[in-house]
Amino acid sequence: MNINFNPSGQPPQTLFARIVGVVVGVIALGLALMFSAVVFVVLAIAGLALWGYFWWKTRALRRQMQEQMERMQQQGFEPPFRQPSTDENVIDGEAVRVDEDRPRLG
Numbered sequence: 001m002n003i004n005f006n007p008s009g010q011p012p013q014t015l016f017a018r019i020v021g022v023v024v025g026v027i028a029l030g031l032a033l034m035f036s037a038v039v040f041v042v043l044a045i046a047g048l049a050l051w052g053y054f055w056w057k058t059r060a061l062r063r064q065m066q067e068q069m070e071r072m073q074q075q076g077f078e079p080p081f082r083q084p085s086t087d088e089n090v091i092d093g094e095a096v097r098v099d100e101d102r103p104r105l106g
Helices: 015-056 058-076
Strands: 090-091 094-096
Touching: 015 058
Parallel strands: none
Antiparallel strands: 090 094
């Protein structure tokens, strides 16, 4: 009984052909890795350039917002993100506030 696992009908590859195939495959893999590294570096540089451009273009707006916050603090307004006072108890991320002025039941 003869089972043919080579449907193309070509003779099997020689040892030299297999070695050349492996070498070509390794070189192709190395070139692909180098190309992908170059692409990632170019994308990273482009992303940093866009971030820098956005940061540079918004510097006047940030300065204006800072000046407005300082003017509001001088007028007596407190920012909405005030720091918690020290007389509050915080346990496992839950804040408990005790008002002493409020009448207590019982």
